[in-house]
Amino acid sequence: MNIKSLIRSVPDFPKPGIRFRDITPLLASSTGLRHITRELANRYEGKVDKVAAIEARGFIFGSMLAHALNAGFVPIRKPGKLPGETIGHNYSLEYGINRVELHVDAVAPDERVVVVDDLLATGGTARAALALLERLHARVVGCAFVIDLPEVGGRAKLERAGYEVHALCSYVDAE
Amino acid sequence: MNIKSLIRSVPDFPKPGIRFRDITPLLASSTGLRHITRELANRYEGKVDKVAAIEARGFIFGSMLAHALNAGFVPIRKPGKLPGETIGHNYSLEYGINRVELHVDAVAPDERVVVVDDLLATGGTARAALALLERLHARVVGCAFVIDLPEVGGRAKLERAGYEVHALCSYVDAE
Numbered sequence: 001m002n003i004k005s006l007i008r009s010v011p012d013f014p015k016p017g018i019r020f021r022d023i024t025p026l027l028a029s030s031t032g033l034r035h036i037t038r039e040l041a042n043r044y045e046g047k048v049d050k051v052a053a054i055e056a057r058g059f060i061f062g063s064m065l066a067h068a069l070n071a072g073f074v075p076i077r078k079p080g081k082l083p084g085e086t087i088g089h090n091y092s093l094e095y096g097i098n099r100v101e102l103h104v105d106a107v108a109p110d111e112r113v114v115v116v117d118d119l120l121a122t123g124g125t126a127r128a129a130l131a132l133l134e135r136l137h138a139r140v141v142g143c144a145f146v147i148d149l150p151e152v153g154g155r156a157k158l159e160r161a162g163y164e165v166h167a168l169c170s171y172v173d174a175e
Numbered sequence: 176m177n178i179k180s181l182i183r184s185v186p187d188f189p190k191p192g193i194r195f196r197d198i199t200p201l202l203a204s205s206t207g208l209r210h211i212t213r214e215l216a217n218r219y220e221g222k223v224d225k226v227a228a229i230e231a232r233g234f235i236f237g238s239m240l241a242h243a244l245n246a247g248f249v250p251i252r253k254p255g256k257l258p259g260e261t262i263g264h265n266y267s268l269e270y271g272i273n274r275v276e277l278h279v280d281a282v283a284p285d286e287r288v289v290v291v292d293d294l295l296a297t298g299g300t301a302r303a304a305l306a307l308l309e310r311l312h313a314r315v316v317g318c319a320f321v322i323d324l325p326e327v328g329g330r331a332k333l334e335r336a337g338y339e340v341h342a343l344c345s346y347v348d349a350e
Binding site for chain 2: 028
């Protein structure tokens with residue numbers, strides 16, 4: 001199945017010069033959802049205890065994968081959303097600082113975790129999520145994305161840091 | 176299975192006087208995820224074409240249900256997140272106004288849709304989501320929630336408006 005046929009490229013969103021990869025046609029397709037979940041589940045079957053996913057679009061793919069793998073689901077959230085004791089990690093954006101948070105009891109030491117998000121660009125959010133999981137001594141099995149933008153450099157950074165990276169499709173900027 | 180044994184009550188979150196129902200232990204449990212998805216899928220099997228879920232926690236349950244039903248998934252999002260042509264609906268909160276948005280091509284007329292969110296309190300967000308789906312002439316089959324707070328009145332409002340409401344558990348305030 002060609003996933004890219006179900007991804008719409010929207011120029012100048014959310015700001016001029018950015019070509020946004022819109023996954024809503026893929027989500028609307030029951031065939032698309034099944035394909036993605038099967039591909040990811042085949043890769044991580046028997047290898048993970050929990051799927052950690054990044055708010056908000058990561059939740060969609062991460063929870064389907066957790067269900068398919070019979071694993072638990074761990075939400076990595078924006079600041080102030082998790083009610084229990086949390087740890088947080090700040091990371092830089094082009095303009096300003098972002099932060100993600102994780103409950104301290106979300107994973108136990110040595111639990112095997114895969115991190116899921118929809119898109120890998122700079123990898124800033126993924127690296128912040130990984131830093132939080134490492135602080136809880138999780139065993140990170142890999143990072144999975146639906147879309148990779150390799151020219152932006154996130155994949156290379158994650159791989160240099162020793163993480164296995166898997167993406168279901170990738171785009172170069174001109175596409 | 177007793178879902179409530181996997182829901183943690185957190186007093187005074189996000190502000191004093193609110194008892195927050197924390198679903199993260201339920202999410203962390205593979206048994207809990209399977210139970211919820213099976214319960215919802217049994218109810219809506221063969222009855223829906225698409226599952227529409229409300230950002231962000233609704234995405235978790237909605238996407239698992241869509242996958243289990245072999246249905247499509249429709250995200251109902253906070254303002255400015257959807258890149259295509261959207262419709263929006265404002266609704267009042269205790270202090271201020273909130274808004275949800277939906278792509279105009281997210282559902283076709285007469286498509287059968289169930290709306291999913293984690294929690295039903297005042298029903299304001301759910302009613303805004305339903306208003307958007309009605310504008311696209313979807314056939315709303317029902318609204319499903321993991322948790323209902325019936326004392327807050329959302330369920331009664333949705334039922335008075337003619338919607339079928341299903342919740343997997345409910346809490347009264349003192350619990």
